[in-house]
Amino acid sequence: MTAGTGQQRERGFDHTEVEPKWQRVWDERGTFRIPDDAEDPAYVLAMFPYPSGEMHMGHVRNYAITDAYARYRRMRGEAVLHPMGWDSFGLPAENAASERDVDPRGWTMDCIANMKEQMEIMGLGFDWEREVTTCEPEYFRWNQWLFTRFYEAGLVEREGAELNWCPSCETVLADENVNTEGGTEICWRCDTPIEHRDLEQWFFTITDYADELYETLDEMDGWPDNVREMQRNWIGKQAGDSVAFELSTGDSVEIFTTRLDTIYGATFFALSPGHGLAQELADDGDEVADYVHRAEHTDEELDQTSGVFTGEYATNPATGEEVPVYIADYVLEDIGTGALYAVPAHDERDHAFAEAHDIPIEQVIEPAPDADVDPEDIDVGEAAYTADGVLTNSAEYDGLTSAEARERFVDVFDGEHRIEHSLRDWCISRQRYWGTPIPFVECPDCGYVPVPDEELPVELPEFIQTTGNPLDAAEEWKSVACPGCGGPATRETDTMDTFVDSSWYFLRYVSPDLETAPFDTDRASEWMPVDQYVGGIEHATMHLIYSRFFTKVLKDLDLLDGVREPFKNLLTQGMVRKEGTAMSSSTGNVVSPRPFVEEYGADTARMFMLNAAQPEKDFDWTEEGARSAHTFLQGVYDLAAEFAAGDVAGEGTAKSEGETGGEHAVIHEYVAREVAATAATATEEFEAFRFNHALQAVRELVSLLRRYRDATTPDPDVFEDGVVTVTKLLAPVAPHVAEEMWDKLGGEGLVAEADWPDATPPEGYDIERRLVENTREDVREIADVAGIDDPERIRIVVAPEWKHAAHDLALESDADDLVGEVMGHEQFRQHGNEAASFAKDLQTEREALTPALSAAEEVAALERARWLVEREFDATVTVEADDDAPDLADDAEPGRPAIRID
RNA sequence: GCGAGGGUGGCCGAGCCUGGCCAAAGGCGGCGGGCUUAAGACCCGCUUCCGCAGGGAUCCGUGGGUUCGAAUCCCAUCCCUCGCACCA
Numbered sequence: 009m010t011a012g013t014g015q016q017r018e019r020g021f022d023h024t025e026v027e028p029k030w031q032r033v034w035d036e037r038g039t040f041r042i043p044d045d046a047e048d049p050a051y052v053l054a055m056f057p058y059p060s061g062e063m064h065m066g067h068v069r070n071y072a073i074t075d076a077y078a079r080y081r082r083m084r085g086e087a088v089l090h091p092m093g094w095d096s097f098g099l100p101a102e103n104a105a106s107e108r109d110v111d112p113r114g115w116t117m118d119c120i121a122n123m124k125e126q127m128e129i130m131g132l133g134f135d136w137e138r139e140v141t142t143c144e145p146e147y148f149r150w151n152q153w154l155f156t157r158f159y160e161a162g163l164v165e166r167e168g169a170e171l172n173w174c175p176s177c178e179t180v181l182a183d184e185n186v187n188t189e190g191g192t193e194i195c196w197r198c199d200t201p202i203e204h205r206d207l208e209q210w211f212f213t214i215t216d217y218a219d220e221l222y223e224t225l226d227e228m229d230g231w232p233d234n235v236r237e238m239q240r241n242w243i244g245k246q247a248g249d250s251v252a253f254e255l256s257t258g259d260s261v262e263i264f265t266t267r268l269d270t271i272y273g274a275t276f277f278a279l280s281p282g283h284g285l286a287q288e289l290a291d292d293g294d295e296v297a298d299y300v301h302r303a304e305h306t307d308e309e310l311d312q313t314s315g316v317f318t319g320e321y322a323t324n325p326a327t328g329e330e331v332p333v334y335i336a337d338y339v340l341e342d343i344g345t346g347a348l349y350a351v352p353a354h355d356e357r358d359h360a361f362a363e364a365h366d367i368p369i370e371q372v373i374e375p376a377p378d379a380d381v382d383p384e385d386i387d388v389g390e391a392a393y394t395a396d397g398v399l400t401n402s403a404e405y406d407g408l409t410s411a412e413a414r415e416r417f418v419d420v421f422d423g424e425h426r427i428e429h430s431l432r433d434w435c436i437s438r439q440r441y442w443g444t445p446i447p448f449v450e451c452p453d454c455g456y457v458p459v460p461d462e463e464l465p466v467e468l469p470e471f472i473q474t475t476g477n478p479l480d481a482a483e484e485w486k487s488v489a490c491p492g493c494g495g496p497a498t499r500e501t502d503t504m505d506t507f508v509d510s511s512w513y514f515l516r517y518v519s520p521d522l523e524t525a526p527f528d529t530d531r532a533s534e535w536m537p538v539d540q541y542v543g544g545i546e547h548a549t550m551h552l553i554y555s556r557f558f559t560k561v562l563k564d565l566d567l568l569d570g571v572r573e574p575f576k577n578l579l580t581q582g583m584v585r586k587e588g589t590a591m592s593s594s595t596g597n598v599v600s601p602r603p604f605v606e607e608y609g610a611d612t613a614r615m616f617m618l619n620a621a622q623p624e625k626d627f628d629w630t631e632e633g634a635r636s637a638h639t640f641l642q643g644v645y646d647l648a649a650e651f652a653a654g655d656v657a658g659e660g661t662a663k664s665e666g667e668t669g670g671e672h673a674v675i676h677e678y679v680a681r682e683v684a685a686t687a688a689t690a691t692e693e694f695e696a697f698r699f700n701h702a703l704q705a706v707r708e709l710v711s712l713l714r715r716y717r718d719a720t721t722p723d724p725d726v727f728e729d730g731v732v733t734v735t736k737l738l739a740p741v742a743p744h745v746a747e748e749m750w751d752k753l754g755g756e757g758l759v760a761e762a763d764w765p766d767a768t769p770p771e772g773y774d775i776e777r778r779l780v781e782n783t784r785e786d787v788r789e790i791a792d793v794a795g796i797d798d799p800e801r802i803r804i805v806v807a808p809e810w811k812h813a814a815h816d817l818a819l820e821s822d823a824d825d826l827v828g829e830v831m832g833h834e835q836f837r838q839h840g841n842e843a844a845s846f847a848k849d850l851q852t853e854r855e856a857l858t859p860a861l862s863a864a865e866e867v868a869a870l871e872r873a874r875w876l877v878e879r880e881f882d883a884t885v886t887v888e889a890d891d892d893a894p895d896l897a898d899d900a901e902p903g904r905p906a907i908r909i910d
Numbered sequence: 911g912c913g914a915g916g917g918u919g920g921c922c923g924a925g926c927c928u929g930g931c932c933a934a935a936g937g938c939g940g941c942g943g944g945c946u947u948a949a950g951a952c953c954c955g956c957u958u959c960c961g962c963a964g965g966g967a968u969c970c971g972u973g974g975g976u977u978c979g980a981a982u983c984c985c986a987u988c989c990c991u992c993g994c995a996c997c998a
Contacts, residue, residue, distance in 0.1 A: 188995095234992070237914045241994045248998080265998055278998095312996070338996055348998045356911095357996065430997065548993085619937095621923085628922095632938080639951075701924085704936055715953075778931060786964045788955080794963050855978060856930045880954060899964095903931080907964065 020642040021748055023609025030747040031131055039760050040078075040133040042089050044519070048534050049087035052078040053514055053575075055543030055551070056093045056140070060100065061119035063126045065584040065591055065617075065629060066544065068601050072614040072741075073581060073623050073697075074542050075132045079740035080694045083764040089535060090133060091517040093140030094120050097148070097443045097506045099177055099197060105442075111471045112442045116143055126602060130610045131743050133760070138520045142509035143442070147516065149465030150526035151508055152447040156458050157565055158212060166456060168208045171435060176200035178476060179439045180209060182505060183432055184242075184550040209437035210446055210502060214557045218243055218429040221556055230577035232624070235548045242549040244430030249414065251423035253277060253322045253349060255333060259285055261322070264344030264428055267354065269413035271421065272402040273372035274349035275362065277322035277333045278315065282341030289318050289335070296335060303337045310337040312357070313364035324349070325421045326402070336361060344428060353388035373397040373410060434554065436505040441471060441478040443503030451490035451497035460491050466499070477501055510551050511558040514538055514574060526567070533569035541575040542623070548580070579697060582626040584617070591629070599629050611742035612638040618699035618741050641745050644710055644738065647717075648731050648749040656717050657724040676723035678872035679716050681770045682709060683730045685777070690737045691767035699741060706737045719875055728753070733765050772869075775861055779903055780873040786907055787877060796909050799883040803908040804870055807900035808890040809863040810839060811846060815902040818850040819857050826851040842898070849901075860902035863889060870905065 034040065042049055054074040057067055071092075078090035094116075101112035108115070120141065127134070141147060158164050172181040174195040185196045193202045214221075222243045225236045248266035255261055261279070265271075279286040281303035290297040299316040302308050315336030322333050331349070338357050339348055352362030352369040362369055371388040375381040375397045386393050396410035405413055418425060437446070445466040447459035459466055469485035472478050479485070479501040490497035512526065518535050519528035537559075552575070559574040583590055591598045605613055616637035621627035650656050686709040693702035713730045716722050732753060739746035739759045750759035770776075783804060791799055814830050823829040830836050830847035837843065850857065861869060870887040877885045890897030893906075900906035 232915095234914060238993055241913075244994085244997065246997065263998080267998075339998080340996070343997050345998090350998085355998075357998085428997085430994095545992090625923095636937095643952085698924095701936085708936090711953090718953080775931095782931080782964095788964095790963045792956090792963095793961065793965085796963090853930095858931055904964085909963075 021645050021745065023611065023744065024606075026748050027129075027131060027610055027744040030744045031128060033747070033758065034131075034133065034760060037758065037761075039758060040088075040090060041135050041137055042087055044531065046087035046089070049089045050078070050081040050540075051089045051514075051535055051538045052081065052540045053089075053091070053517075053538045053542070055541070055547065056095050056510070056513060057123065058098055058100070059094045059096050059116060059119040059123045061122050063123060063130075063601050065599055065601060066581075068130060068613060069584055069617050069623075070542055070544070070581055071127065071130065071132050072617050073579070073699075074540070075134075075743075076614070076618060076699055076740040077540060077542075077694070077697065079133055079743060079760060080764070082760070083736065083739065083762060085763065089138075089517065090135060091138040091140070092127065092132070092134040092136070093138075093513060093517070094123075094142060095506065095510050095513070096120060096141055096143040097503075097509055099179075099440060099442065101442045102440060105471060106473055109473075113143065113471070116442075129605055130601070130614070133743070138517045140513055140516045140520055142506070142513065145465040145467050146521075146523075147513075148444040148509070150512075150516070151444040151504055152459070152464050152466060153461060154512065154526060155447060155504070155508075156461065156464075157567075158561065159458055161561070161565060163213050163216065163561060165211045165213055165433065166208060167211060167433075168206060169435070170204050171207050171209060173203045173205040173207075174198065174200055175203055177440070180205075180207060180435060180437060182435050182507075182550075184553075209435050210500075211433040211435050212557070214434045214554075215429060215431055217557050217560050218431045219245070219427060220560060221431075221553060222429070224556075224573065228573065231575075232578065232580055235545065235552065235578060235580060238548040239553055242431065242553065244428075246428040246430070248344075248426055248428060249418050249423045250345070250426045251325065251417075251421045253325065253347075255285075255323075256321045256330070257285070257289070261285060261347050262345050263347050263349055264426060265348065267351065267410075267414075268417045268421075268423065269396070269399060269408075269410040270351040270354045270372055271324070271326045271349065271417060272399070272405075273351040273353045273370045274324050274326070274331060275352060275368045275370055276331050276350045276358075276365075278336040278339045278348055278350050278361070279318075279333065280339040280341040280346040281335055281337060283335075283339075283346040285347075286335045289320065299335060303335075312338055313361050314338075315361060315365065317365070322349070326417075332367070334361075334365070342432075343430070352392065354392050354394055356392045356394060359388075359392040370401060372399060372401045374400045376409065434505075434557075436508055437502040438505055439477040439480075439501070440503055441468065443506060444508065445479065446500045446502050446504060448500040449488055449490055449497045450500060451492060451495060453495060454490055454492035454497075456500070457490055457492045457497070463491070479503065507550055507554050511554040512562070514541075514555070515562070515568075529567055529569065532567075533571060536568065536571045537574055537576045540577045540579065542579045542581060545580040552578070579623055581623050582621065585626055585628050604634070608634060608638050609641075609744070611641055611745045615641060615703070615742045619703045620700065622700055623697055640707065640710075641742055644734060645745055645749060647710065647713060648735065649752055651727060651731050652752040652754070657722040657727045672720050672723075674868075674872045675716070675720055675875045676726045678875070679712065679722070679730060680726045681773065681776075681872070682712055683726070683733050684766070684768070684770050685773050687733050687737065687765040688767050688769035688773075691764070694740070702737065703741065706734055710734055715876075715879070719879055735759055736762060736765050772861060772865065775859060775903075776865075776869040779861065779866060779869055780876075782903070783870060783905060783907070784873070784877060784880070786904075787881070787909065790907055790909055791881070794909065799881050799909045801910045802877060802881060802883050802885045803893065803896065803906075803910075804874075804877075804885065804887045805893040805896040805900055805906040805908070806863050806866045806870065806887070806889055807902050807905065808897055810836060810843070811900070812860060812863050812866075812902045814843070814846060814850060815857065815860055818847075818854060819859065826854060846901075858903075863902075866902070866905065 052074050054070050078088045082088045096116050101116045104115050105112045172186050174181055176198045177195060181195060186193050186202055187196050195202055222245045225239055228236060248264055249268045250262050250264045252260045252262050281300045286300055290300040296316050296318055303310055315334045318333045318335060320333040321330040324331055350358035352359040353371045354373055369388055374383045399405050399408045399413050447464060447466045449457050449459060451457055469482035472481060474481045486499045488497055488499050515527040515532050518532045522528055555574045560572050562568045563572050586597050586599060616634045619637055620633055686705050689705040690702040735746050735749045736759060743760060746759045787802060814836055818826055821829050827844060827847040831844055867887055867889050874885050874887055896906040896908055
């Protein structure tokens with residue numbers, strides 16, 4: 009579209025002028041700074057970005073959400089911590105370095121400067137004095153310090169394991185960094201198919217906390233269900249039992265099972281090809297060795313039921329029988345113990361294997377009597393019966409339920425209850441340059457020795473271009489004296505996974521410049537947890553688990569007091585799409601924030617995003633939507649400006665005598681009540697993060713104010729209150745326009761620092777609103793049905809007070825005979841048959857009755873809303889109490905006045 | 911396969927926890943009217959069907975159930991999205 013560029017604009021505001029102006033003012037006044045001595049502030053946090061150099065709409069949305077919320081809380085009078093920083097280590101900087109012949113640090117810093125500028129242009133209210141940059145030694149020295157503490161606490165291990173290796177990034181990847189696409193495992197960053205390599209690496213033993221990480225999820229009701237579910241899946245808790253089987257090889261092999269109740273039905277034993285014993289049995293160069301080799305070292309897709317008999321037998325501890333030992337590919341090495349006893353009758357995979365290898369199938373479970381399956385229908389020869397049930401063919405245990413049997417068998421077979429998790433320890437080693445050096449030295453005599461705290465940080469050597477790990481090539485840097493014995497030693501050349509950086513950055517914001525510790529324990533204990541965390545769902549199983557792990561460890565190391573979870577409430581924001589698909593720079597399907605903001609302003613972008621959908625939902629970026637936000641903001645500004653200029657309710661605007669008082673007082677009152685009601689609604693919606701609903705309420709109020717202005721000469725106080733309220737309610741979302749309006753309206757100080765409007769709804773508002781809406785609706789319907797196109801006079805007659813009293817009585821009374829109850833009162837009896845018949849009506853609708861206003865209140869409420877009806881129908885409208893209109897009052901009921909249209 | 915979330919009027923989307931005021935907010939689109947030289951913006955309506963006074967019928971994926979009463983609660987079933995997935 010062609011923007012308003014070049015065309016004169018007599019109305020509205022110029023965002024290119026207004027926005028930088030207020031950004032400067034906020035900055036100068038330190039509006040968003042929070043002092044260190046603030047008491048338990050609201051901690052509102054957006055996931056800090058990797059500084060790629062350019063903001064995209066996803067960022068804008070993320071920060072628009074946290075900023076709106078933070079500004080809202082601040083206006084409510086709370087101290088608010090809303091910081092920002094840079095997750096600035098990571099591979100892209102190295103890639104850029106090799107592509108453009110720059111060094112990662114310089115490139116990263118340029119990107120940060122660029123991103124920061126864009127954030128400032130958006131008017132985001134961060135406390136920049138708390139900015140944190142993870143690639144600075146002042147930050148990452150604490151990664152190293154914490155690493156050492158973890159090491160001392162026994163939470164660091166160096167082990168050899170088969171690891172995911174990305175040949176393109178030339179580094180290992182944690183399981184979390186491996187994605188699966190069409191069956192192949194690929195690197196999350198570059199989509200290269202990963203390989204597996206046996207390597208010695210550094211691990212954090214996050215599995216020590218697996219159970220707590222899992223269990224606490226149940227209580228974390230400030231988190232979305234899907235994220236909690238993803239974490240549950242990821243941790244993969246499995247409660248079962250382990251039992252040892254004696255093999256004819258002389259080995260005792262431990263298995264893990266969740267179905268110990270089926271042990272009598274075990275007819276073979278299976279080892280995964282990667283199991284230690286399988287490897288031993290394969291040494292002979294026979295078909296066992298061949299199978300293990302094919303399973304382990306080739307790309308061959310082995311059949312589900314493939315396997316090989318080892319010639320060995322295992323003793324079933326339950327039956328004493330010898331069952332054959334197979335090596336089978338369907339048995340996974342890293343699940344359970346990598347070995348299992350197989351019960352073909354009650355496990356589908358075991359069943360399939362047994363059929364293929366002609367192994368007997370013994371039923372030991374039958375459906376419980378209360379199951380809706382007929383035991384006669386079960387044929388385990390056909391298919392496994394996998395449900396729990398009642399034991400059979402299990403010696404003296406027949407008749408026990410599955411659950412009972414599992415409980416008993418643990419003791420009987422000398423096993424133990426075990427909790428297994430699929431969560432693995434966290435491999436944090438990366439063979440890359442742009443990360444935190446792991447603060448260890450390898451000494452030929454002392455082994456791995458930690459770098460003493462006083463020598464931290466271990467800084468990075470100068471960057472050099474090399475195919476492998478640049479740290480490995482930095483010979484001078486590598487060579488160091490062993491802290492233990494003083495002899496020649498070598499620095500560890502692995503750097504840390506960048507998820508280490510982001511696992512505690514939210515604590516560094518508390519005391520970003522502290523030089524004696526990663527964070528101030530007292531203050532962090534008071535300020536934490538983060539009250540509201542907002543970011544993308546993609547971090548559900550990585551960053552969000554690691555941060556939880558770190559927080560628990562820090563608590564156990566006494567670095568935190570009383571905080572075991574970092575994020576109280578979590579919001580995962582939806583995607584900003586374009587034409588139904590994700591914005592993607594690779595396809596050019598993007599709207600870039602910078603040019604958009606230059607043309608329409610930051611407020612428009614923020615307003616549109618928050619107005620378009622609830623934060624957690626995806627939405628489409630549309631030109632119409634953006635424009636409508638822009639139009640709205642211009643319009644509100646104009647309204648405020650007109651009022652400020654005295655064009656609406658100032659002196660000399662009176663349309664006629666008496667419009668400002670008397671008969672018009674009720675109109676002013678109506679508007680005043682709507683203003684208060686809007687503040688109440690908007691507050692509720694802000695609390696619940698439904699900015700779109702809050703904005704809807706504001707739009708409706710603005711529309712009402714316009715009608716008010718057009719219908720009469722507004723009361724200056726009422727109108728001002730309306731415009732001021734709109735300004736305040738808009739301030740968290742469109743802060744620059746709001747400041748401009750506030751300024752025009754003569755507000756004191758900044759609206760960003762102003763008090764939030766009173767959020768108490770007017771008394772009886774909901775009932776009143778319903779009455780007014782219903783009545784207006786009824787008038788329309790009658791006029792329509794009766795075919796009255798151009799009504800002259802509309803009479804609205806409220807039901808007599810006694811009907812209201814009877815209605816109230818019906819609401820309260822629990823008497824069976826309502827008619828009798830009502831007629832027992834003289835005040836109703838005097839109305840004779842009419843009262844009896846009304847009581848009968850009440851009796852009929854009894855269960856559906858809702859509170860109503862009194863007759864006088866109804867008259868007042870309708871009187872206040874009368875102008876809207878007059879305006880709509882261009883007719884004379886009267887609101888009457890029943891005494892004034894005995895001819896119509898009979899038809900009226902509480903909440904439903906009689907209506908006469910002529 | 912397992913698990914989580916969801917299926918609402920032309921479209922988007924609220925409501926569902928805490929059943930009744932729900933033919934179901936709001937927006938978009940469409941239609942009519944006002945304002946305007948006109949367009950835009952703005953304002954007022956209409957937008958399931960029937961009805962010459964506020965009434966009635968049908969309706970919230972499908973089928974049952976609970977209840978005086980169900981979009982809302984329960985059960986079953988189908989479909990969609992996401993996550994995990996040869997999990998012992």
